[in-house]
Amino acid sequence: MQFEYEIEGGNFSRAGYASSEVKKRLRQLNVDLQIVKRIVVALYEAEVNVVAHAYQGKMIVEIDEKKILLVLEDSGPGIADIEKAMEEGFSTASAEVREMGFGAGMGLSNIKKNVDHLEITSEVGEGTRVEMITYMNKGR
Amino acid sequence: MKVSDLIKELGLTVHSGDKGLDKEITGGYVSDLLSDVMGNADTGMIWVTLQTHKNVMAISSLKDLSAVILVKGLVPDADTAAQSNTENIPILGTDDQAFEIAGKLYCLMNCQG
Ligand SMILES: Nc1ncnc2c1ncn2[C@@H]1O[C@H](COP(=O)(O)OP(=O)(O)O)[C@@H](O)[C@H]1O
Numbered sequence: 001m002q003f004e005y006e007i008e009g010g011n012f013s014r015a016g017y018a019s020s021e022v023k024k025r026l027r028q029l030n031v032d033l034q035i036v037k038r039i040v041v042a043l044y045e046a047e048v049n050v051v052a053h054a055y056q057g058k059m060i061v062e063i064d065e066k067k068i069l070l071v072l073e074d075s076g077p078g079i080a081d082i083e084k085a086m087e088e089g090f091s092t093a094s095a096e097v098r099e100m101g102f103g104a105g106m107g108l109s110n111i112k113k114n115v116d117h118l119e120i121t122s123e124v125g126e127g128t129r130v131e132m133i134t135y136m137n138k139g140r
Numbered sequence: 141m142k143v144s145d146l147i148k149e150l151g152l153t154v155h156s157g158d159k160g161l162d163k164e165i166t167g168g169y170v171s172d173l174l175s176d177v178m179g180n181a182d183t184g185m186i187w188v189t190l191q192t193h194k195n196v197m198a199i200s201s202l203k204d205l206s207a208v209i210l211v212k213g214l215v216p217d218a219d220t221a222a223q224s225n226t227e228n229i230p231i232l233g234t235d236d237q238a239f240e241i242a243g244k245l246y247c248l249m250n251c252q253g
Pocket residue numbers: 045049050052053054074076077078079085086090091092093102103104105106107108109128
């Protein structure tokens with residue numbers, strides 16, 4: 001089963017919409033509540049990163065009996081140093097975005113803590129791809 | 141303890157989401173950093189913050205929080221209040237700053253006698 005949602009860069013009032021749609025789907029599919037709780041954290045952070053740092057993107061969710069695959073792809077500035085970006089507290093968010101409470105630099109570490117597998121690939125000037133996997137029989 | 145009990149005990153204002161006043165509160169979290177709340181708050185908690193924009197509701201809904209308290213007399217943005225009403229997650233208000241209201245909340249939920 002596969003779902004896909006568009007994410008609009010810069011549109012903060014819509015941030016979280018795609019994540020909440022996926023949460024509803026997972027609930028309907030009776031996915032374990034503890035798994036849903038963790039996935040929601042990772043999804044929201046990845047969605048907000050597209051909104052805050054990129055121009056346009058999509059969230060693709062693929063579910064089978066064994067795992068949930070979550071992919072966020074965007075066209076945007078990309079990430080020059082992924083290792084640095086992963087450091088807790090590192091952020092390039094603008095003062096305006098920080099004032100809203102985003103840009104704490106905790107997003108990528110929140111993602112890492114809440115999925116079983118995380119892979120980030122990026123091309124500067126092109127965009128970023130964040131792939132996350134959660135296994136159904138783990139994470140309890 | 142229910143959201144409605146808190147309102148009575150602490151004299152809170154109800155800005156929106158009055159259909160959710162029966163929700164049970166399991167604890168609280170105080171933060172204005174959205175990722176901090178996302179990563180550390182838990183189901184059923186009440187969230188004390190000065191943020192008034194719509195992502196407060198996105199997070200409250202995704203995390204299944206029981207209610208939000210806005211400090212220092214702040215009021216929710218119109219779209220924030222609208223989402224609070226559709227999700228039935230109340231947004232409450234107080235003139236207290238975060239330290240004061242958190243202290244009162246904590247005591248109400250944890251102090252004996
Ligand atoms: N999709 C993305 N496109 C471009 N840069 C990104 C993206 N996601 C993350 N980054 C970069 O990684 C940094 C750290 O991300 P994160 O940990 O989520 O913190 P924050 O979003 O609060 O800045 C960001 O400040 C940004 O520089």
